[in-house]
Amino acid sequence: MKTQLTALGMAIGTLGASLPACAQNNNTLPTVSVTATSLGSLGLDQPSATGSRLGLTPMETPASIATLDADAIAERSITRAQDAAVQLPGLSQAPEPGNGGSSLSARGFAGHSSVAQMIDGTRLVVAFGTVTYPFSTWPLASVDVLSGPASVLYGDGAIGAAVNYVTKRPVFDRTEREAFLSYGSFNTVQGGVGLRGPINEVAAYSVYVDASKSDGERRDSAYERQNYALALSLRPSRDLNVTLSLDGGRNNDARYYGTPLLPDGSVDKRLIDTSFNVGNALVRYKDDMWRAKVEYRVNDDVQLHNETYYLTAKRHWRNSEDYYFDDSGTQVVRDSFLEILHDQKQTGNRTDLSISGTLGGLKNQLVAGLDWYRTTLLHTNNSPYVDGDSVVDPYKVVPGVFDSLSPTAPGRHSALSNTAVFAEDVLSLNPQWKLVAGLRRESMSLEYDNLRTKVNQHQKYSPTTGRLGAVWSPSSALSVYGQFSTGTDPLTGSLTLPAGATNVELTRGRQVEVGAKGALPAIRGQWTVAAYRIVKDHLYSQDPLNPDLTQQIGKQSSTGIELAVGAEPVRGWTIDANLAALRARYDRFDEQQDDGSLISRAGNTPYGVPERTANVWSTVRVASQWKLGLGARYVGKVQYDAANEGHLPSYTVLNGSVAFAYSPATSVTLSVNNLANKVYATSGYSYLWLLGERRNAQLTVRSSF
Structure with missing residues (x-):
């Protein structure tokens, strides 16, 4: 990372001297920027690239789009990217230690294979259910969510939602310098610096770096993280802009894999701060993403965009990952001694052409393009994970060391190539009505090699996905x-196939959604409401007539409603709130038991999916320099398994903050998370829960200079 930072810094520092004299001429009039003030906090009147490539605002788009910008993220003292995402309607956590807690749930579907995550619209391909980047909110301009099937924009693996982490990019019209430093509970230290602005008329830069370190609330909750987002933009003419960027992170993450439940299914509060992992456990992630983006305005009606990128992701896990009390209830058994390494590379290019004009005398805009990527994964492990079981005293844990007789060696290699053509179009029938349509055709080829058995599997997919919607805007304050x-x-992950599977198809989803969005001028606010039904089929399920035969005959569905409001009812008092309620069910799903018999799970709720979520955050300004904030997050119960034999309890977490504006450029904020010190589980099983953080506080100083 140091070498990469130095190289980019030298490029930025020397660029001004190498430019033509005409480009360095300062005898020009200053740029004057005029911006409109958005009404409310939902961002409905600001163009969203996440919901469409047509440059539409959420008010003009027939879909549910939500956003949380950098100011709101900072106000709530959110430092982790996925913690910002779950503040938005219908999003919740579906975390596992192995994915850095990054897995999400939306509209009744959970996991990386159903909720896509992107950086600036570039999709991170899922390998064995893990996406671990980005880690930090510091380089982010916003976190945006497009709810419901998003494959027409982002490809396979987005039936529940698509989450887009939008980074801060170079700007030519101003200079921004900012920094923060924070200290909090568990000896947690965080800090970062952000710089962006013009070098001259032709070049601009952005540099955002941050780091954090914590001892954690228990031995294996400690972590160290570093993140960076670096970019250089070149604008040799008013019609051409080229941006080169490097984003990445290093994360030596927490090794806490959960707290075992007592035989009666309860949590022994004496064990909340205890870790049962081995002493030499590790969870490490390293990600680097190079990008080159070209934007060219051919004329007032035609624009060309091209982005080329290269991503490398390296991951290393070594842990004992499963703990449970023995029959006597006095000892804890540790097993699942796993060591796994991922070496993943992804290369891609996306090109699109935007054309504005008329169609049959009506205003029309078309975007069409080509999206290509190839990603490879080398999966190394110590399978079959049968060695290393140990027993420990839960109240006097001796960590011990990772012990497995099975060697760690390359096990599988996957290569996925995908070429997609796509198009979007918006046709304005009149000032009130718009028709919006999209279509995507993909050609995917997966090579899946078992390096130990020498078995090769080759699978091809050619899915076609689309979107068709209409928007009626009787006034500027309402859209229906x-x-x-x-x-x-994918059935499991984009780079995997079920064991022994042949002729596997992708699961298919379809959604019908209706909704409305509007403004509330009297209270300086905005609101949204959406109702939907999603059906997903081609799930793996046993054949009731032949239990030895596994077929893609399963089906599940979800029906729900989402509401959101952001307003300032009284000057100095703001409120943001959202609510999501759904009914998620297996419609057809036969599960094979250990004895070979089949049991139908039809009518059960899919595991890992809460059917109720809600968020509220409110601030009030006291005098001129003080601001108080209070928020709550509610997550409904979550089923352990398809049998619905047990569930994680619902929970509500309260957060608060006190901010003092020392000067227009400097503020000090004391934030407290989990004010009531609630003990709750974010994921788990009938015998093991991954507990959420207990009460913690942080004092943060932010300054612009």
Whole structure:
């Protein structure tokens, strides 16, 4: 990382001297920027690239789009990217230690294979259910969510939602310098610096770096993280802009894999701060993403965009990952001694052409393009994970060391190539009505090699997905819409195939959604409401007539409603709130038991999916320099398994903050998370829970200079 930072810094520092004299001429009039003030906090009147490539605002788009910008993220003292995402309607955590807690749930579908995550619209391909980047919110301008099937924009693996982490990019019209430093509970230290602005008329830069370190609330909750987002923009003419960027992170993450439950299914509060992992456990992530983006305005009606990128992701896990009390209830058994390494590379290019004009005398805009990527994964492990079981005294844990007789060696290699053509179009029938349509055709080829058995599997997919919707805007303060959309998900992960599977198809999803969005001028606010039904089929399920035969005959669905409001009812008092309620069910799903018999799970709730979530955050300004904030997050119960034999309890977590504006450029904030010190589980099983953080506080100083 140091070498990469130095190289980019030298490029930025020498660029001004190498430019033509005409480009360095300062005898020009200053740029004057005029910006409109957005009404409310939902961002409905600001163009969203996450919901469409047509440059539409959420008010003009027939879909549910939500955003949390950098100011709101800072105000709530959110430092982790996924913690910002779950503040938005219908999003919740579905975390596991192995994915850095990054897995999400939306609209009844959970996991990386159903909720896509991107950086600036570039999709991170899922390998064995793990996406671990980005870690930090510091380089982010916003976190945006497109709810419902998003495959028409982002490809396979987005039936539940697509989450887009939008980074801060270079700017030519101003200079920004900012920094923060924070200290808090568990000896947690965080800090970062952000710089961006013009070098001259032709070049601009952005540099955002941050780091954090914590001892954690228990031995294996400690972590160290570093992140960076570096970019250089070149604008040799008013029609051409080229941006080179490097984003990445290093994360020596927590090794806490959960707290075992007592035989009666309860949590022994004496064990909340205890870790049962081995002493030499490790969880490490390293990600680097190079990008080159070209934007060229051919004329007022035609624009060309091209982005080329190269991503490398390295991961290393070594842990005992499973703990449970023995029959006597006095000892804890540790097993699942796993060592796994991922070496993943992804290369891609996306090109699109935007054309504005008329169609049959009506205003029309079309975006069409080509999206290509190839990703490879080398999966190394110590399978079959049968060695290393140990027993420990839960109240006097001796960590011990990782012990497995099975060697760690390369096990599988995957290569996925995908070429997609896509198009979007918006047709303005009149000032009130718009028709929006999208279509995507993909050609995917997966090579899956078992390096130990020498078995090769080759699978091809050619999914076609689309979206068709209409928007009616009787006034600038109201939009009503309806849409039909489709999407696909992989059965397990984009780079995997079920063991022994042949002729595997992608799961297919389709959604019908209606909704409305509007402004509340009297209280300086905005609101949204959406109702939907999603059906997903081609799930793996046993054949009731032949239990030895596994077929893609399963089906599940979800029906729900989402509401959000952001307003300032009284000057100095703001409120943001959202609520999501759904009914998620297996419609057809037969599960094979250990004895070979089949049991139908039809009518059960899919595991890992809460059917109720809600968020509220409110601030009030006291005098001129003080601001108080209070928020709550509610997550409904979550089923352990497809049998619905047990569930994680619902929970509500309260957070608060006190901010003092020392000067227009400097503020000090004391934030407290989990004010009531609630003990709750974010994921788990009938015998093991991954507990959320207990009460913690942090004092943060932010300054612009």
